[in-house]
Amino acid sequence: MAIELLDPSRAKAYRQLMLQAYSLHPQAFVSSIAHREKLPLSWWEGQLEDDLSALFGAFVDAQLVGIVGLAFEPWEEAQHKATLFGLYVPQAFRGQGIGEQLVQAVLSLAEQEPEIKVVELTVSADSSAALALYRRCGFEQSGLEDSAIRVGDEYYDRVHMRRLVEAAK
Incomplete structure (x- = not known):
């Protein structure tokens, strides 16, 4: 398995x-499949060349089997923070440490940026596996947002988590 920064050539995957x-876990994402499937491939390419984020992919035999992103703050007053987003590993590849390696890639990138002091994230409160993964990676809960996501008539809470960043030596 290899972890790589994604570029626009990987937009289709x-x-x-x-x-x-989005289809299998609508409660885990702010965006919906109904909205995102309509977007042209050029939009996805743009996401992979945005200066305010970096997206990592996990590859097994050249197949993309996991993704995660790190978003940087555009405002000077908030540039000490970055946000981990969009972590996803398909069921068939879970339990192999891929998610943890993706999170570690994001944390390593954050450590390379001297202005970043904290990495934040939100995660579905009912996702025990994701919560456990983030805790193993040093994240601590910093808040709880009730009814943060609505899917149909159901509401889902989100846990806010954060981890201090140690500067790379």
Whole structure:
């Protein structure tokens, strides 16, 4: 398995994996499949060349089997923070440490940026596996947002988590 920064040449695989994530786990994402599947491939390419984020992919035999992103703050007053987003590993590849390696890739990138002091994220409160993964990676709960996501008539809470960043030596 290899972890790589994604570039626009990977947009088709990125789109396919994210649409799967939106379809199977709508409560875990702010975006919906109904909205995102309408977007042209050029939009997905743009996501992979945005200066305010970095997206990592996990590859097994050249197949994209996991993704995660790190978003940087555009405002000077908030540039000490970055946000981990969009972590997804399909069921068939879970339990192999891929998610943890993706999170570690994001944390390593954050450590390379001297202005970043904290990485934040939100996660579905009912996702015990994701919560456990983030805790193993040093994240601590910093808040709880009731009814943060609505899917149909159901509401889902989100846990806010954060981890201090140690500067790379």
